[in-house]
Amino acid sequence: MNTDEKFTTLKNSLKQMDRVIIAFSGGVDSTFLLKTASVSDMSKVLAVTGVSASLSQEEYSFAKKMAESFDVDYRTITTEELDNSSYTENSPDRCYHCKKDLFTKLKEIAAEENFPFILDGTNADDARDWRPGSRAAREEGVESPLCDIGFTKKEIRAVSKSLGLPTWNKPATPCLSSRFPYGQKITVEALDRVEKAEAFIKKYGVKELRVRNHSEVARIELLPEDFFKIMDVPARDEVNNYLKSIGFKYVTIDLQGFRSGSGNEVLGMAD
Numbered sequence: 001m002n003t004d005e006k007f008t009t010l011k012n013s014l015k016q017m018d019r020v021i022i023a024f025s026g027g028v029d030s031t032f033l034l035k036t037a038s039v040s041d042m043s044k045v046l047a048v049t050g051v052s053a054s055l056s057q058e059e060y061s062f063a064k065k066m067a068e069s070f071d072v073d074y075r076t077i078t079t080e081e082l083d084n085s086s087y088t089e090n091s092p093d094r095c096y097h098c099k100k101d102l103f104t105k106l107k108e109i110a111a112e113e114n115f116p117f118i119l120d121g122t123n124a125d126d127a128r129d130w131r132p133g134s135r136a137a138r139e140e141g142v143e144s145p146l147c148d149i150g151f152t153k154k155e156i157r158a159v160s161k162s163l164g165l166p167t168w169n170k171p172a173t174p175c176l177s178s179r180f181p182y183g184q185k186i187t188v189e190a191l192d193r194v195e196k197a198e199a200f201i202k203k204y205g206v207k208e209l210r211v212r213n214h215s216e217v218a219r220i221e222l223l224p225e226d227f228f229k230i231m232d233v234p235a236r237d238e239v240n241n242y243l244k245s246i247g248f249k250y251v252t253i254d255l256q257g258f259r260s261g262s263g264n265e266v267l268g269m270a271d
Contacts, residue, residue, distance in 0.1 A: 001149075001150065003155045003158060003159060006149050006150060006151055006155065007036070007159055009149050010036055010145060010146070010149055010151070011036060011039070011040045012040075013145055013149070014036060014037050014040040014042060014145065015040045015041050015042060017042070017116065017117045017119075018042055018043045018044070018116075019042065019043050019044040019045075019114065019115050019116055019117070020037060020042065020044075020045055020046070020115060020116075020117040020118070020119050021046045021047075021048055021106050021109060021110055021115045021117070021118045021119070022034050022037060022045065022046070022047050022048070022118075022119045022120070022121075023048060023050070023102060023103070023106060023118070023119070023120045023121070023142070024047040024048060024049050024063060024067055024074075025049065025059070025063060025121070025173075026049070026059060026060075026062045026063025026064075026066050026067070026167075026173075027121065027167065027170065027172070027173055028121075028153070028156060028157060028160065028167045028168070028170050028172075029121030029122070029123050029146060029153070029156055030120070030121035031066055031121075031160070031165055031167040032121070032146070032156045032159065032160045032163075032165065032167070033119065033121045033145070033146060034047050034066075034067065034070055034072060035070060035160075035163055035165055037072065037119075038070040038071050038072050044073070044115070045072040045073065046072065046073045046074070046075070046109075046113075046115065047067045047070075047072050047073070047074045047075075048074075048075055048076070048077055048106060048109070049063045049064070049067070049074075049075075049076045049077075050076075050077055050078075050079040050101075050102040050105070051076045051077065051078055051079065052078065052079045052080070052081060052082055053082055053176075053188045053191045053192065054081065054082065054098070054175040054176050054177045054186075054191055055175060055176070056176055056195045056198070056199075057195070058199065059173055060076075064076070066166075066167070077102075077105055077106075077109075079098070079101050079102050079105065080101055081097055081098040081101045082186070082188060084097050084101065087177075087186070088185055088186045088187070089183075089185060090177070090180055090181075090182055090183060090184055090185060090186050091182060091183070092130075092132070092182050093132040094132070094177060094182075094186075095131070095132045095133040096132040096133055096135055096136050097136075098133065098175070098177075099132075099133035099134075099136035099137060100136040100139070100140070102136075103118065103136055103137060103139075103140035103142050104140060106118050106140075106142075107140050107141070117143055118140070118141065118142045118143065119142065119143050119144070119145060120137055120142050120143075120144055121144075121146060122134060122137065122144035122146060122147045123144075123146045123147055123151050123152060123153055123156060124146070124147050124149075124150045124151055124152050125152050125153045126147060127147055157169065171207070171208045172260050174260075176191045176194050176195055177191065178210075179194045179210060179211060179212050179213050180212075180213050181212070181214060184213070184214070184215065190213055193213070193246050193247050193248070194211050194213050196246050197211040197218055197242075197243050197246065197248070198210070198211050200239065200242050200243070201220065201230060201239060204229045204230050204235050204239075205226075205229055206222050206223070206226040206229055206230070207223055207226055208222070208223055208226075208258045209221065209222055209258065210258060211243075212254075216248060216249040216250060217248065217249070217250045217251075217252060218243050218248040218250070218251045218252065219252050219253075219254050220239075220251070220252065220253045220254065221254045221256075221257065221258040221259070222253065222254075222257065222258050223257060223258050224257045227253065227257075230253075231253070239251065
């Protein structure tokens with residue numbers, strides 16, 4: 001199928017489902033899925049965002065704004081992955097425990113409010129990636145229509161652009177826990193430090209950014225063309241001083257530059 005045919009198939013599939021809950025993060029994929037559901041003549045669409053310390057305030061605000069701009073019902077729920085030692089110990093299957101908690105809660109809502117389907121935004125490219133959360137989706141009966149129909153990320157961005165969605169060129173925005181190397185314990189305090197560090201650096205107009213938390217070291221990943229934005233004085237001193245003021249002892253820039261999933265490089269996996 002070409003992209004137009006996939007889009008038509010998606011709308012028809014959603015219409016047949018009629019009543020769905022969509023796990024909504026505000027990212028490229030779930031926004032596209034939610035927008036499509038909102039124009040597919042369905043009886044009921046409920047978008048749900050799981051909120052915890054691993055979700056930045058910026059991303060939460062964006063998700064809320066996006067969902068409320070569509071003709072759907074929207075709510076947030078509190079997820080409790082940070083109360084689970086299997087999550088905070090930060091093994092390579094960390095995301096499984098987060099998604100398990102989210103999908104279990106969505107399944108309860110579905111049972112109580114008569115929603116036959118729970119959907120997520122997994123796309124066809126994700127099937128070739130390291131996605132331990134997909135196992136939780138299978139276990140809880142969550143369906144992934146974008147993946148089933150064969151929508152790639154590139155196609156989703158293209159159709160999103162044609163629909164006027166601001167997410168069509170939005171960078172990937174994984175949860176804050178992705179900034180921690182496997183095996184390093186995740187705490188609310190450390191998540192808050194990473195969130196503050198990234199928010200501060202974004203003030204300098206960088207396009208894509210990760211502050212990787214290596215205990216006392218902040219390893220900053222930027223696109224190479226953005227290096228100068230925080231390396232020139234006074235920005236360099238301001239960033240260095242601020243990150244040290246919130247608890248980092250050393251502040252470095254990764255000369256390899258920004259790349260998604262660099263935390264998985266040591267394991268030979270993609271993020």
